[in-house]
């Protein structure tokens with residue numbers, strides 16, 4: 001089907017002329033454009049192939065043959081399944097997120113500015129509590145009366161039939177057969193995920209419409225002219241949808257005024273690149289549309305961008321920045337999108353894009369900070385958070401360990417998730433939070449909204465950064481810190497407090513909350529129990545050791561390689577029992593991961609946390625282990641049946657609270 005040649009030749013008016021005093025053309029003067037690209041829907045990939053092939057004159061031989069062979073395979077039906085498998089599988093179901101967003105903005109607007117008077121009072125309150133606790137800890141010698149504040153120091157042995165080595169359900173994926181193709185932005189951008197035999201690795205090959213040299217020139221000119229016509233800075237606009245129309249109108253005007261002649265396909269294609277570059281994240285835009293991608297990272301110039309794919313893990317792309325200038329321009333651009341600033345003087349960026357994706361970047365003009373120039377990582381905002389089912393599939397933890405944590409959470413134990421950067425702390429925290437009973441009042445407090453829960457009774461609070469100069473207390477006008485939010489949250493008497501990441505004085509309030517019966521959960525940076533305990537007790541966190549004993553469990557995550565594949569594992573689950581005479585925390589490592597054979601095992605024959613539940617709730621010892629066994633079965637069943645979407649997972653977990661027998665019967 002040949003494309004019609006649409007001639008947009010209303011050459012008469014040129015911008016030069018309008019500048020010369022003539023009236024600007026009105027909307028009516030502009031011809032109706034023959035196509036409305038936004039509405040063009042190409043239902044299958046075939047059309048995409050056809051279109052690329054039409055433009056193949058200047059395409060590299062490699063591209064040409066790739067598209068040709070893809071097409072052949074597609075026609076033979078070979079690719080259909082993989083295409084679906086790649087995309088469909090990861091496409092999140094539509095969720096109503098208005099509630100979440102409302103609660104975010106609601107919190108931001110409704111939060112009162114904390115008065116200095118209250119601050120002083122709170123400080124007094126906290127100091128008093130800390131003193132009492134310190135007294136309590138020095139008074140009690142753990143080995144004398146055998147009991148600390150929360151946790152008994154004597155525990156029965158775990159019944160032997162439950163002590164076993166656990167293997168994660170994980171299988172190293174076989175990449176050699178992978179050849180998936182699916183659209184990213186229909187019909188313009190698609191991806192081919194393919195095993196590269198020569199390089200012996202999986203590659204993420206982004207395919208975008210090919211541009212001839214002339215088309216490239218046209219696009220460049222159009223961009224410049226459109227920029228001149230825009231009286232607003234597009235970079236500052238956060239609402240892409242509303243600006244789309246403006247952008248298109250301006251482009252149409254330029255095309256018309258300059259009498260630029262384009263075919264229908266050329267027009268669409270150019271409009272695609274205009275949208276992509278003005279409104280999107282340029283060449284990263286299509287990648288950002290892939291629901292299977294978790295994050296995108298760039299380690300510098302002339303290095304391929306890497307993506308993290310839900311199914312395939314870390315994969316190299318065929319996209320890269322060729323020189324410093326190009327990369328730096330891009331990094332500045334993302335910073336602007338985050339409403340932040342990055343430069344040689346302020347080379348570190350930690351921000352969030354308007355869609356909620358998190359960005360971390362370093363700026364380097366002379367290869368001074370990072371070796372290969374500027375770097376960035378974009379962690380995509382996802383409406384489809386990882387669930388416990390995903391983590392079981394990934395082999396991050398075995399079902400029994402999850403069941404143990406579930407049990408502890410039900411009985412309001414406080415948990416810290418620790419690990420180095422990007423070890424999956426936030427994801428684990430979120431997945432675990434779904435274990436909380438629906439009736440619980442949950443308050444989450446974060447710098448950027450990452451936690452996503454199916455719970456009705458969940459209040460999501462997000463820190464608001466201030467503006468202007470810092471005042472005498474070190475705060476900016478309008479700033480609402482984690483500390484403020486936590487203090488306000490405690491007044492709301494939540495059952496569970498979730499803190500995205502503890503870094504400073506907010507830890508004090510969190511632990512204070514734990515001390516007064518609110519179960520706390522948070523992530524903290526640190527790759528071992530010692531590192532975590534040390535971090536908590538030294539500046540800037542500076543937690544008095546007396547407060548430490550209110551913490552019950554520390555989970556240590558690690559990112560490493562198993563069978564040469566990057567994986568995340570729970571390295572240790574550690575119970576915190578209390579403090580020794582010397583105020584040293586007493587710990588019990590319950591589970592440990594063995595890197596050599598990728599298994600998990602009991603590192604202790606006692607669980608003090610469970611013992612505490614047994615004693616406090618008067619539960620029989622045997623039945624607590626039977627219960628853990630039952631929960632293990634449910635988790636395994638969810639995993640076997642691939643019930644992974646967070647709403648579905650949430651439903652089953654909640655059903656189990658209400659009617660355990662019914663759920664067990666069903667599996």
Ligand SMILES: Nc1ncnc2c1ncn2[C@@H]1O[C@H](COP(=O)(O)OP(=O)(O)O)[C@@H](O)[C@H]1O
Nearest residue numbers: 294295391394396421422423424425426427568
């Ligand atoms: N258990 C896991 N297995 C595989 N990938 C994971 C796992 N947990 C998290 N991820 C991915 O790793 C990246 C970092 O996760 P995140 O939870 O934000 O880390 P952290 O909070 O430790 O910095 C995300 O892209 C996330 O999707």
Ligand SMILES: [Mg+2]
Nearest residue numbers: 425426501523
């Ligand atoms: Mg995190």
